[in-house]
Amino acid sequence: MSSILDKLLAIVRRDLLTAIRHRTGFVLTLAGVLAELAAFYYLSRAIGPSFRPNGVEYFPFLLVGTGLYTFFVMSAQAFLNAVQEAQQTGTLEVLMTTSTAPAELLILSAISAFAGSLVNLVIYLFAGVAVFRAAIHANLLSCVTVLVFSLVIALALGIMAATIQVAVQKGSAVIWLLGSGLWFLSGTMFPVQSLPRPLGFLARAIPFTYAIDAARGAFIQGQSVTAMAPTLAALALFGLLMLPLALGGLSLSLRRARQCGTLSLY
Amino acid sequence: MNKVVFESVRKVFRHRPALFNWVGRERTGETIALDGVSFTAASTEVVALLGPNGSGKTTALKLISTMLLPDGGSVRVGGFDSLRDSGKVRRQVGIAVATERSFFPRLSARENLVFFAALDEVPRRERMRRIEEVLCITGLEEQADTLVMKFSSGVYQRLGLARALIKRPSVLLLDEPTRSLDAAATSHLWTTIRGLADQDTTVFLATHNFAEAAALADRLLLLDHGVLLEDRMLSGHETAEDLRAIYFQRTGDHGAGAEDEAVPALHRAEATR
Numbered sequence: 085m086s087s088i089l090d091k092l093l094a095i096v097r098r099d100l101l102t103a104i105r106h107r108t109g110f111v112l113t114l115a116g117v118l119a120e121l122a123a124f125y126y127l128s129r130a131i132g133p134s135f136r137p138n139g140v141e142y143f144p145f146l147l148v149g150t151g152l153y154t155f156f157v158m159s160a161q162a163f164l165n166a167v168q169e170a171q172q173t174g175t176l177e178v179l180m181t182t183s184t185a186p187a188e189l190l191i192l193s194a195i196s197a198f199a200g201s202l203v204n205l206v207i208y209l210f211a212g213v214a215v216f217r218a219a220i221h222a223n224l225l226s227c228v229t230v231l232v233f234s235l236v237i238a239l240a241l242g243i244m245a246a247t248i249q250v251a252v253q254k255g256s257a258v259i260w261l262l263g264s265g266l267w268f269l270s271g272t273m274f275p276v277q278s279l280p281r282p283l284g285f286l287a288r289a290i291p292f293t294y295a296i297d298a299a300r301g302a303f304i305q306g307q308s309v310t311a312m313a314p315t316l317a318a319l320a321l322f323g324l325l326m327l328p329l330a331l332g333g334l335s336l337s338l339r340r341a342r343q344c345g346t347l348s349l350y
Numbered sequence: 351m352n353k354v355v356f357e358s359v360r361k362v363f364r365h366r367p368a369l370f371n372w373v374g375r376e377r378t379g380e381t382i383a384l385d386g387v388s389f390t391a392a393s394t395e396v397v398a399l400l401g402p403n404g405s406g407k408t409t410a411l412k413l414i415s416t417m418l419l420p421d422g423g424s425v426r427v428g429g430f431d432s433l434r435d436s437g438k439v440r441r442q443v444g445i446a447v448a449t450e451r452s453f454f455p456r457l458s459a460r461e462n463l464v465f466f467a468a469l470d471e472v473p474r475r476e477r478m479r480r481i482e483e484v485l486c487i488t489g490l491e492e493q494a495d496t497l498v499m500k501f502s503s504g505v506y507q508r509l510g511l512a513r514a515l516i517k518r519p520s521v522l523l524l525d526e527p528t529r530s531l532d533a534a535a536t537s538h539l540w541t542t543i544r545g546l547a548d549q550d551t552t553v554f555l556a557t558h559n560f561a562e563a564a565a566l567a568d569r570l571l572l573l574d575h576g577v578l579l580e581d582r583m584l585s586g587h588e589t590a591e592d593l594r595a596i597y598f599q600r601t602g603d604h605g606a607g608a609e610d611e612a613v614p615a616l617h618r619a620e621a622t623r
Contacts, residue, residue, distance in 0.1 A: 087471060090468055090474060091468050091469055093468070094464065094465050094468030094469065095465075097461075097464075097465070098454055098457060098461070098465050101456065101457055101461060102454060102456045102457065105456040105497075106456070173451050173452055173453075173455075174447070174451055174452035175452045175453070175454070177412075177417050177447070177452070178445070178447065178452045178513075179469065180416070180417060181415045181416060181417055181440055181443065181445050182440065182466060182469040182470050182517075183437070183440055183441045183469065183470045183471045183517065184469045184470075184471070185437055189469065339419070342416070342417065342418055342419045343418075343419045343421070344363070344364065345361075345363050345409075345412075345418050347417065
């Protein structure tokens with residue numbers, strides 16, 4: 085266990101040093117967060133206070149929905165970028181010859197990539213509340229519970245993207261799917277109840293819908309864990325299904341890549 | 351005792367046809383990188399792998415490191431099979447590959463080594479001492495805190511060796527280790543390699559440089575088109591010319607397949623043993 089923690093710390097330190105030394109990128113990310121929040125703030129003002137999806141004000145509704153969805157996309161993207169970069173520089177092959185098992189290494193790298201996205205989410209939510217005065221009534225325990233479940237789903241998603249990247253060098257397909265169809269089905273910007281019935285059913289088959297729903301309940305309405313039990317149960321079920329599937333797929337694709345000599349292809 | 355055992359190893363790379371291959375002219379079919387290759391290497395042995403480009407030298411090194419897995423036959427390192435016990439094999443093997451851009455560019459040499467030492471499970475309390483040790487062996491003390499992206503290719507190559515040594519491997523794989531090194535660094539590296547072999551390390555050296563093979567190797571493996579043409583022990587008195595003669599005689603290649611560069615005049619007998 086201490087060895088795993090030691091490796092995780094080494095990976096986090098590497099990612100942190102790399103991020104800090106990309107000074108411009110760091111500043112631009114912060115500026116981007118503020119610009120996005122400003123756009124949502126004025127959009128909600130233009131729509132007016134009478135529009136209250138699920139009984140809450142529209143700006144906090146957008147803040148939590150887009151914040152969490154961006155967290156999912158950024159996590160998968162950050163992890164995928166790390167894998168792609170490692171393929172391009174040849175680091176991936178060398179990493180696979182260290183004493184650390186390949187799957188363990190990729191999972192730890194994913195956790196580190198997600199830590200960065202989590203910081204981004206916290207900054208996003210904090211700026212929404214502090215700068216744009218979003219009205220929230222958070223229940224801390226519920227918030228932590230939702231975040232833990234969301235992390236498991238994000239981890240599975242990132243590993244799936246990495247699996248596809250290692251297998252057919254097209255992990256960006258997962259990002260494409262997240263950026264195109266899934267965001268509008270998951271109720272990021274409007275309640276899924278507004279969707280036509282067939283699309284509504286589809287929305288209920290996507291884990292993000294439950295994650296965003298639960299996050300809104302926990303952050304904006306201060307709902308307790310018990311009150312959100314059915315949504316949290318659905319999230320847990322998705323996590324239980326997705327994570328082992330993603331891990332199994334990753335193990336297989338890594339072995340296949342070592343068999344075919346395609347580890348460093350990109 | 352045999353540290354590395356190759357038994358009828360076969361490795362084939364299949365070229366999958368592209369979806370719309372008629373648009374371009376991508377190669378299809380397969381390349382036999384190694385075809386039933388068998389050899390052994392003992393502790394303290396320096397094994398030189400010679401052969402033309404595409405002969406299978408790098409593939410052999412990658413198979414020992416578990417970067418690649420064999421399609422047929424078996425590769426065993428320290429008694430462990432590379433397919434079944436790849437984790438145990440990796441713990442014993444250090445590899446310095448020819449393309450040494452495989453570092454994190456915005457980290458210094460020392461930071462890169464700290465990272466790889468953690469992944470190689472070098473105990474925390476020993477880590478910094480071990481890093482200083484490999485920096486010293488590879489002559490990188492002065493560049494230790496420079497960001498890797500500012501390095502020249504020769505310094506990259508030395509850092510690659512430092513990384514390979516950090517876990518104190520019992521099998522060291524070197525792919526053209528002196529390709530970008532100056533004469534002084536080459537001479538220093540040769541001395542280091544002989545020193546490591548004397549301390550029970552099995553060293554595999556894929557090279558195009560006859561002088562290097564003559565100066566360092568105890569055994570010569572000559573590959574061509576994935577076939578092992580020659581496996582012979584060297585007495586220590588062979589010269590680069592002798593190896594060149596064997597190479598051209600066995601491969602039938604009389605072109606510029608390999609080098610006999612103006613490398614430091616350090617004959618095997620002069621190298622530290």
